[in-house]
Ligand SMILES: CC[C@H](C(=O)O)C(=O)SCCNC(=O)CCNC(=O)[C@H](O)C(C)(C)COP(=O)(O)OP(=O)(O)OC[C@H]1O[C@@H](n2cnc3c(N)ncnc32)[C@H](O)[C@@H]1OP(=O)(O)O
């Protein structure tokens with residue numbers, strides 16, 4: 001089970017923001033980003049999300065949908081926003097969950113469909129030097 005587990009590519013860096021339109025404007029005007037997806041709501045994940053597409057990865061901009069959002073507290077503590085998580089791809093999300101739990105990590109919840117349409121889970125920041133790590137199953141056909 002664990003022997004063939006490994007992290008795949010860095011898929012995205014999650015940035016939590018108080019206002020998606022303002023953050024989009026920043027990436028457009030300050031960094032000249034031209035490839036930014038239309039924002040969309042993910043009620044199951046409690047966020048509004050869009051992606052700044054880069055040559056080798058993405059910035060995932062996320063805004064809390066409501067006070068129940070898992071990032072509501074984060075924005076309360078960081079009103080201007082901040083780097084929120086890093087996301088690595090894995091071949092098999094269920095194997096990843098098993099390996100993380102076997103190795104003593106706190107896996108937050110069960111795998112749920114994320115913004116790329118494949119199952120994701122999160123490993124608590126306390127397990128990774130204060131960094132919230134998202135594991136995302138690589139979309140089929142992308143292997
Ligand atoms: C649309 C899906 C998209 C995708 O890629 O597909 C996403 O990525 S959605 C991203 C948003 N969803 C999540 O983040 C789900 C997982 N996160 C959680 O369950 C919570 O955010 C959690 C448990 C990590 C923190 O919840 P909360 O902030 O309400 O709890 P606390 O305030 O008690 O914080 C506990 C402890 O953790 C520190 N913390 C919180 N958030 C982060 C963070 N992003 N990075 C690093 N550390 C974080 C917080 O400061 C507390 O630290 P302590 O030392 O105990 O004070």
Ligand SMILES: [Co+2]
Nearest residue numbers: 014060087134
């Ligand atoms: Co993410």
